[in-house]
Amino acid sequence: MKIQKEVLIGVVCSAVMLTMGILIGHFGIKDDSSTPDWVRDVARDVDESLIEKFLSEVDNMQIQENLRVLTKVPHMATTAGDEETVQYMLKRWQDAETGLDQAWREEYLVYLSFPDPKNPNKVSVVSPSNAELYTAREKEKPYGPEQQDPEVVQPYAAYAPSGHPRGKLVYANQGKPSDYQLLNKTLDLRGTIAITRYGGAGRAAKAINAAPYGVIGVLVYTDPLDINDGLMSDDNETYPHSWYLPPSGVERGAFATNYGDMLTPYLPCPNLQQLFNDCFLHFICTLLGGAAAPDAWRGGFNCSYNFGGPGFRPTSTFNNSDVKLDIYNREEKRNSSNVMGIIRGSIEPDRYVIYGNHRDSWVHGAIDPSSGTSVMLEVTRVLGRMVKQGRWRPRRSIIFGSWGAEEFGLIGSAEYTEQYFTKLSERTVAYINVDIAVFANATLRASAIPSTHGVYRMGFLTGAGSDYAAFIHYLGITSMDIAYTYDRTKTNARIYPAYHTAYDTFDYCSKFIDPGFTSHQAVARTAGNVLIRLADSLVLPLNSSDYAESLESYLDKALELYQDQLTAKKISMEPLKRAVAKFRSAATDLEQLIRNSDLKNETPLKIRRINDQLMLLDRAFLDPLAFPDKHGFRHVIWASSGAGQPTFPGLADAFFTAMSSGLASDWEKVHYHLSVLSQAIEGAAHTLAEVI
């Protein structure tokens, strides 16, 4: 027994010792090669529960409140109202509980254009004896206190040169080249003032297109057909009774052909001024001479939209009278601010996801741009709180930008990309733009470069309609633009009717665009969701196969449209075909590599390698010499194009020019651009292929 007891004690001791030993051996002795903490950190992927949390915390009432504050006063670029929004953004982003890591302002001296408050621009009818027979309204009709704010800027065309052109009035439909061409067949347009309706051609194009015909002034108005689904009475049809534009509403805008700051105005051609609808009704339907216009030229008024003239009917009181424009615009250099805010990345701080919107408006800008700014502020409130509470820090850095002076030509964002060109080119994963967050509350619309199509199904992002322009076209950064938009079975409005007018107010938005702000909430959730995935995913959620598909569809269209003619000119499309095929093959290989890799156990440098391939894909499509005539456009796939074909823009434009002129030198340019294009696509394929 005694022995047994001792044996027992021995066994117990041994067992205790064994256990102790195991514990000591396992926990007490640290290898030199013990795993550093960062090994786990660098392999961490996006946390779906955090996204759930984010989605649930996005609050529609907060967005409504943001919008109320942002739209208290008109906040045109560089005005006192603009400065108020700068201060508000800073206050929000520097908030101790819901702010970002850091926020600051960056100022740029930029070239803007304003009407002279002491000498308002004027449109009048002047008799042969110089009597002023009629003067168009100078302000929009007030329906509430917002329109009566003295800071509401007179409707004007920024950068339209000052001057006093006087001439016979003529209706020129949408001011497209074909419109002036048609008029010019029967009419000498020299010395005339053209009146055009919004749509069909860009604002600046209406004047540029007129110049060759000797037109000396251009007026632009908004036709009820194009914006109001034909409605026009403010007794019961238009705002404040509905979302439709009241008759006196005027869409302001900048008449710039390029984006970015202009050291010189780009408009040497006719003077420009926007015109009120109600003047137009009077002019065209009652007074203007000439015969009935072709059907396609007619808008929403119940009259024949007279064609020809020029000038007023002999039977009217304005017989023999001219229209006179008095433009007193002044160009000024002013300080415009971007407000910047950041959340530092934990693992890859040198990779940036940028989210931005402009802050400046024409008047109160409730929809454009404050709906987007309200959404951005809600995204930063929810994310900022997570960061401040230590619940989250993104893998990559997030940069928020509240751009200045967008309405004058995307100036703030363009200055930003110019100032930080190299740094942003090297490090930016993607740019998310939410400008007008809710055009209408019917359905989500996301437009993007194909590499992000995997995130959501969406349309292509082309043109230069908002601040994404410099990011995609100048820096080659994958970009997307997110908004809620129309149900096209219910309206044909060119854009939401109060766009760029004094009626784009909090009242308008909360009553007619998005009562309850749930569409705003949906946009905030979508944008935030994409933002978190871009910032936190181990492998970037960017896709090269969708890009290949887009290139193939562009190629098919190009072959269909151009191959016969090009073959006849001995210009081969084979290099382009080969380049697209190479791109497809490299994209397939890369996606296979991603699928077949055990990414969580790979070295972080291998994942970084793949991410760099995805991040830099759009950079490969840049060629600074591809579009010598288009300032700021260097992306050979997504540059804007006048040809209106769903294919490679430079090729389409060059082909159109060569077909029109028939010049050998223009066919040379087609050939040259085809080389540029093939080379860029092949270069992009090289970046996707096995790295060595």
Place this chain on the structure above:
Amino acid sequence: MKIQKEVLIGVVCSAVMLTMGILIGHFGIKDDSSTPDWVRDVARDVDESLIEKFLSEVDNMQIQENLRVLTKVPHMATTAGDEETVQYMLKRWQDAETGLDQAWREEYLVYLSFPDPKNPNKVSVVSPSNAELYTAREKEKPYGPEQQDPEVVQPYAAYAPSGHPRGKLVYANQGKPSDYQLLNKTLDLRGTIAITRYGGAGRAAKAINAAPYGVIGVLVYTDPLDINDGLMSDDNETYPHSWYLPPSGVERGAFATNYGDMLTPYLPCPNLQQLFNDCFLHFICTLLGGAAAPDAWRGGFNCSYNFGGPGFRPTSTFNNSDVKLDIYNREEKRNSSNVMGIIRGSIEPDRYVIYGNHRDSWVHGAIDPSSGTSVMLEVTRVLGRMVKQGRWRPRRSIIFGSWGAEEFGLIGSAEYTEQYFTKLSERTVAYINVDIAVFANATLRASAIPSTHGVYRMGFLTGAGSDYAAFIHYLGITSMDIAYTYDRTKTNARIYPAYHTAYDTFDYCSKFIDPGFTSHQAVARTAGNVLIRLADSLVLPLNSSDYAESLESYLDKALELYQDQLTAKKISMEPLKRAVAKFRSAATDLEQLIRNSDLKNETPLKIRRINDQLMLLDRAFLDPLAFPDKHGFRHVIWASSGAGQPTFPGLADAFFTAMSSGLASDWEKVHYHLSVLSQAIEGAAHTLAEVI
């Protein structure tokens, strides 16, 4: 006792159990979080013992043997001799025991220019009655079998247009603008044929400078003063008695103003031909009319280098005769090959160190370029063997390039950088060029972009003298060029005397340039050492403080030279000063960060971040619009400049132009370039600063 024994057994058992436990605990139980192998791998720094090994294995006799093989026959670009060298490179780089991971050729169809073998170019003296009084020698005098090889190309000026200009001869010194200007004061140069000596102005410049004066033909010869330290007799002074050029030697060359492939020749101006020294002696000293030339115009012949004329002395047999050039050059598109070889990187395969040299020569090209190719082959032999034996694999990938058609304008390397533009821009750490490895065996010379100055003390790398041009000027890749060079107390030769002649042979090199090939060995060791450090260092051995120092010295010079005049023109240099100061501060911060980091224990992504900042530094200095008139030059700090001042090249050139013309538009250009420059330097500072 019994109990004691049992206690003893118990203690022993316990001890055994404890030990077992410790062993089990330590080795038997594996954490899920056991350290992956790659954690150690990614933190590994360059292995100094491996560099020692490399240095000891570099063999001078192997280099000599490489050179013997490479120079067996003339190997001008795209000729059969060139193809032999392609095959040899491939054989070496695909060797199972000493080759690289992979090697292949890449072909480009390029635009070259050759004399017509059936109609050799000719320089003759023609009497007024069209009698041919004299014809210059068409081939260099043979001293050995090499010069008698039928594949020795007739001395010619590639890309000189065909034609038959005929006119009075006039001596124009070095063909600088000032030379023609001086002649033009007393002489009507229209219709003349100018004879110029090498040096002072580039080959093409001698013709371009002549064009405005109506000169219709330009001859170029090598003066004994400029290349032979005055010696000129082949009885005992020149090769084969020494390294000096025999009297009949002619420096071939391409008359191109830009580098890269030319789809059209860039020389609409006078026809060009090189001329033999011995003809020159006869022409200038014995026959040419006019008075004695200014001292600065005189070369090494013991005569007065007659100034003026034009034409021959009335007393000479050539009285009233013309000089006639018959140029039958033919431009052709030919296939030129780069031979590429790679060693794949283990940790960061998507980071490239590129090492290259051209393969084509004018004749046998023992020094230019085969000395460099022999060195490269020895570097790849030693490294290749280490790789094949499993002794080594670099952290980063190494790419070797044997470029084609350099002599015609750096064509092969330029094509390569164009084809892989984006990929190379994004991933290349540095480019090492070893063209002429040994000009003379006196001392090592390394020229480089300042970021690599930390590696060795060296001079700036400017201009476009070899294949580094496209890498640094077009892609903004940190580059260096390494060679052994002259003792300037012993020779004033412009360049080694046999340069571009039929005397640049294995015999010449092994007897007079580097007997024993120990200077070649030193270059191979240096280049390989730099290569391994760039490929293997944990933190790239690139330095931003040295760059700051260079910018400051350029700034000081610019302030000294231009500030007064610019202030008078109301052009401020403050933005430039601020930009340089910002760069210095960012560089200091970055180096402090590197010094203060415990790099071996940092996450590999932090090291990658710093390395990306260092690697991409030179990219920030690129501006594709900075030099609209200079094809292929985009680096605002190192572009070539005509002003010859140690300061910012674009600023120096713009200032020079504005001072000469006095035009307001030229001062505008100075202002514009100053903005471009300040913006680029500030952009570079942003890339060095804290990443977010």
